Amino acid sequence: MDWNAVALAGGHVFVAGPRWTGFSGPAVALLTKNGKIEPFPDADWSGWKPRRDATHRFVSVNALHVAPDGTLWVVDTGTPSFGGVPVSGGAKLVRIDPATGHVLRIYPLGPEIAQAGSYIDDIRFNGMHAYLTDAGKAALIVLDIKTGQARRVLDNDASTRARTDRPIVMDGHVVENGLHRPLLVNVDPLEVSPDGKWLYFGPLEGPWSQVPTAFLDDPNVSSTDLSAAVQPWADLPPLGGSVMDAAGNLYFTNLKDNGVYRRDVSGKITKLISDSRLHWADAPCLALNGRLWLPVAQLDRLPMFHQGHSRSHQPFLLVSIDLR
Template sequence: MPHHSKIRSHFRKFAAALIMGAVSVYALPTPSQAQTLRIEATSSSLDWNAVALAKGHVFVAGPRWTGFTGPAVGILTKNKDVAPFPNIEWNAWKPGQDATQHFVSVNALHTAPDGTLWVVDTGTPSFGGTPVPGGAKLVRIDPATGHVLRLYSLGPTVAQTGSYVDDIRFNGRHAYLTDAGKAALIVLDLETGQARRVLENHASTRAQPARPIVMEDHVVENHPHQPLLVNVDPLEVSPDGKWLYFGPLEGPWSRVPTALLDDPSVSPEALAAAVKPWADLPPMGGSAMDADGTLYFTNLKENSLYRRDSSGQVSKVVSDPRLHWADAPALASDGRLWIPIAQLDRLPQFHQGQSLIRPPFLLISIDLKHD
């Protein structure tokens, strides 16, 4: 009857709307997000957690302990494949070989102010393991030629048993690194090559068990009933170079004057007293700061990218289910933010040996000018 056909028609429209609504919430970004977010490359062989842009090239990297077979450091080809960089030999380390001229396990890439590419090698083949002799190091490379310009060795007094040298930022003749394993900052004199550990096991560099990493409604666990705790991890230098901002992966962030970090005569007590709270930010995969002091960071729990402007105002840029453990981002000169999607919490190490990875791994860019 007409009445029943109207009911069926309305029901079909309602069901279609309901299904489409579910798809838009759980699978697809909104139209504005679709314009903002772009997949730049994919990989099934490299669980990339780092990206850097230099001299017109895109570089990616992933740590050895994930178990994937891609190169430790790669360059995107015109076909969006990943080729070993700077060459095959640097990426061909095997246990027992000399580690000084090979990548052991790379955790970070960063483009220095002079345009050179820096590779942070933790030197630890296994997650939470001990750095192999000569393995923990920084490698400065010409991104255009692949020529290795300088090696900075991080010896056993700097990269210690239990260390996980995590990321790097630059400020004049100094670089700062985080040790996410044995909570500390590392201050490197770029001219002399001397490195010092500071704020070791300080409250500002230690993960707080009360702030666990929650993803997909579960606490990420290193072992059964043992939450994964990552000590000081993200860091940024203020645009004027006067402050270093830093914190555990789980937050919160603190700040300390770089003038005190750079001076080896400053006592540990005086340096610790100068550390002040900066921002109560959530667990994040990584961050990037622009020339205006705006901090972009990936919110792990929400599969989102946020910004914190220089006044302290925090706002969401984009949320998308594909941004799952969106890791350390890199700002491009055209206003796009490149982000490697690592899915680290889905690795077997965090699920009693069962992989929950959903291939492929994505390399995404987001247009910050039109978000």
Template sequence: MPIPALSRLRIAAAVMAPLILGQPVAAAPPSLAVAVQNPDAVWNAVAVDGARVFLAGPRWTGTKLPPLVVVDGAGTPHSYPDAAWNAWAPGADPSRAFVNINAIHRDEAGGLWVVDTGAPDFGGNPLPAGAKVVRIDLKTARVDRIIPLGPEIARPGSYVDDIRFHGDHAYLTDAGQPGLIVLDLITGAARRVLDRHPSTLAPADRPVVVEGEMVMAPDGRPLAVHADPLEVSPDGEWLYYAPLEGPWSRVPTRLLDDPAAPAATLAAAVQPWIDLPPVGGTAMGPDGSLYYTDLAANAVRRRAPDGGVTTLAQDKRLHWVDAPYLAADGTLWLPAAQMDRVALFHHGVSRVRPPMTVFTLYAR
């Protein structure tokens, strides 16, 4: 007999309680625990502030929940920062509502940043005034910064993907129109750099394969995701980035931060860094360890600064874990987004296996 949605949500809340008490879920492998579950969600982004868990997912996945939610102690999701920001509909003003969230990330000053691609459809064009980054003050739950990404930054076909910070600058990737975006946090000015540089392009000979099956785009061709994951080195000297398919490159932040640096100088400064398989997402530890999700293997791995790789967890439930979040206490939050199973990639028929689950794993 099918379990009603509300009952399943309560089951998720019951599962969450042992996690809060620090006790692993009995059915899970050691150290891998269920944190949040919901039968109606498709979440690909997570951030944590104390006991609060923030979750987001793109509109095109078919998720039935608001684009950005905070989960309370009972496991119930609520619109965040409020209902109005989550109420965008076609024809409405896209400048002060979330059109299509692809990433959320915390800064060190108590802010939650939201990356809004501004395009309601996968592969579509950003709406005028739709592409933006939004900062929410976590103390007041109020939006205190909206930085539009105009048409010269978020171009037709752009898919502004993720964000990281260093000093007075933020860096974003564009997975649709391959390149990087440098954002001056003081002035709000944005610049595109390394447009269509080889380091930002998805290689044609590295398909995305998940559980032995090549992921196909809606147009019937192998899915190609250009500049996607990125991290800043702990000393702030390097930006690491890659297409989803790999390989990774690095470039000095001092050149990225300098609007006077010639494009040719910046391009010449790009260096190969590491070669990883297709990843769903990454997180950088304070010691320089790179935590990444290996899509083909349903695995979470840690690459140490010396290059050694350790598998932290491998489990069929870790299907397309996207954008992990590393909390200050060393806990990795892992949204098993099942992105390759959404209806968009299967001729309108969803293969997502509910409930959507966010796992935790102690990484250090």
């Protein structure tokens, strides 16, 4: 199982990985105290196959995140292949009680939201709204948690599109999605400011922008006015993932040097650690005890990026680092 997501909820550790990596294993798993991996919430949710109903099964999970109320949210891209079309009923958000495994609600993301070429990537929360990134079709998605209604905003905006002049460099080489075709990942990481007033976001390759959440939350704000409200925030390098603490410090993984960095509220960036084992450390999770959990995905070493030859170093690692 190649995991690129980790979440700590209800006293448990959960991991997940996308289907397109080619590895078998549960789409979402609970790590037991004796080191075993158990499908979560059950085996049927991880049992999707082509032509099977996808509304109550995970097709390809890209992110896990714990909402402020302690519930576990699963982001299902609905796309079984990298860059593929979401299958019918596949793209969705699943809200689960982490203690019992009870599925509390499913939020379908229909074809008008998860479009052909979409890759629903990650999620953050602010009051009764959730924000998601579409790393495939370059847009933000705003979800009304109560009604379940979703809207695409900043569609193909300059702030959500990957720039060709900022390639992803790892092991001294540009990561390519095809021969001489640099991998471009549109808007991917995102964070909400501790006061809930700003959303920070950017392509995987950077840079990051900021926009007032009040503009995102109001469906009457025009696309022109919303785009005009976007401001530069931070010139960050290509990164695997990020997490923001309650004080507004941003922790992120720098793909180029296998490093973990902190950007404080003044904008100062400090390297915390660099280790070859943290190769494409993906979306981190910050525990209440101050430990940073990192799933090490090694995504650039997958066969699809090396003419069919895997360069992954197994086993895949889940690492925690004491930041105190």
